[in-house]
Amino acid sequence: MLHTRRRMPLTLALIALLGTALAVVPAGTERRAEAAPATFAHPGVLVSRAQLDFVRGKVNSNAQPWRQAYDQMMGSRYASLTRAPKPRAVVECGSYSNPNLGCTDEREDAIAAYTMALAWYITRDNRYADKAIQIMDAWSAVIVDHTNSNAPLQTAWAGSTWPRAAEIIRYTYTGWPNVNRFATMLRNVYLPEVINGNTTSNGNWDLSMNEATLGIAVFLEDRSAYDRAVTRFRNRMRAYFYLATDGSVPYGPGGGIDTPSEIINYWQGQSTFVDGLSQETCRDFTHTGYGISSATHIAETSRIQGQDLYPEFTDRLRHALGLHSKYQLGTAPPSWLCGGSLHLGLGPITEVGFNALNFRLGIGMTNTQTLTLNQRPAGTNNLFVAWETLTHAANPN
Template structure:
């Protein structure tokens, strides 16, 4: 056993000791202190929060006139063919999250009630999520609804027990079965998406077994989406040879998972010698126009994928993926992230450019960069 392998295994063991503790609530992407920090910056009119808040308020998914569009069956196939309800499912989740943030900042009950209206619409309608992309739909939409629901549940007294139980039933009986078996041989962004939502399900339902399963799978599980497997030691990503948008998805989903774990006293950010940090800097360096070392990726089950060259596809497409990791590694840990900071200068404020990503990351995760 090499020294690095021993240290990595020891790290996982230390994290495991933290399992079994009581959940922090609210405690997914945002704790109470996070929300209060964001609120104070918005009310003070400070940047970059003011610009990010203005962007949120100008969005169509922030309006109290917004109407959810629930489907009985969400049927989403490869390359979104067909797409019956998939777009609406994800968009309504983003809208519910946006309403919850507005409720917290402005304390206008109409926003909390609008979030509940969206929860109820889907909880009382949805029967199944089917077809090839079903895991991606639940993985990318679920985290949005659940973060909204966590805020509403613990900060607003008007969500009735009946309505909350209906939402919980949908989560555990319709969503969870879709993603519980993971997609370990697919591209890594799939399980990264699954994992972030499974973690949220565990927290929201106070199901420690579900949360722990997700943490362990995303750390060193047999999956292309685990931190151990998604990155080589130099930061090269499993999908670097595919295209840079999908790489940014994997990075963003894993950063969400790491932030959720962090708020529950588990440090996935530091797993395998800060492997996630290396993935962000490697990708940001390449997207900044510089060259990076690259070899053909071999999956955890021994399959070569893509080719020996890093993919230039979507090299200039900056997605809203960067704020959360920068805040942790740079602001909390004092680690230099020069290339990631370059990406933030181009992506800020991070809004709803792509439905797959959590919206409003500049608003909820930005801090003053100590440059």
């Protein structure tokens, strides 16, 4: 569900942001906010120092599956030390990447920066840290805006990945003179585009925008932005993943999607609801995978920051992972589910949630486990998911 928007000049956008800083979430869906941490943990976006140390030890001892996952990452184009970043002042992204003016370049440069940051931490080879800095500096020197209908989603995908790279480099490497310019880029170019979320588009948009907001908030140590991301996350989770305890129909996201008929239409016409069903299940599993991935990334970052959201959403996440893994593995869908026809393609998105719920919390997740093991090593979707077997397989930290 895409829409064309009229863009505001950057200064006006910032004014508008300030004017809406206390805006509430959609009517009927507002839930309590949770205070941001008094002291932020760094590095602390998706991966912590303890997690990174665990990974480094496993790779350097040639333990599996981490060594295989590391070799996969290092053999990818994202780990090439000859990579030349391709920054643009204005990245223009239309529906289904038409037009695509810098969209792929931006997303993949962000993944490359994150890849280099991971490579630096594991190898301690300065060349990788310096290459990550080169890529991040190239973009922070140039970019001023994102435009066209996919601007919010594009900003969210790149804005989810940049802070992961930046957190590792900033807090484990010395010698990043332009770090403050990079922080200004995140605050002025990315945060205004994602902080208010997106109520009425398909829910993977809002979750991706939440993920970017939270990661940027951690890097900037912006407690207000952090709180807003968590509030929107809580609202979206119950409007995206169904549980029988929600009632006969899922919660609506608001924004004019409130009645049972409006909600069923929003859920792609699906009128039978079971635990773990997603608002986008009957659209396709690929977009559903984006939503699951962002949800687990947000929960993982919040846990690192000392505010563990997993217990609050354990049932929604475990059922969502289990249901979609079951059908991704080949179980034939019943006729009541999406008319008996599913569009598969979940992607490499199960590792973070599986590690959190199964390995750390001890919850049995047979279908998710089977799919996760079958997909190892999980690579990248070339959008915002990358190398999660490496970073989160059986990671106790």
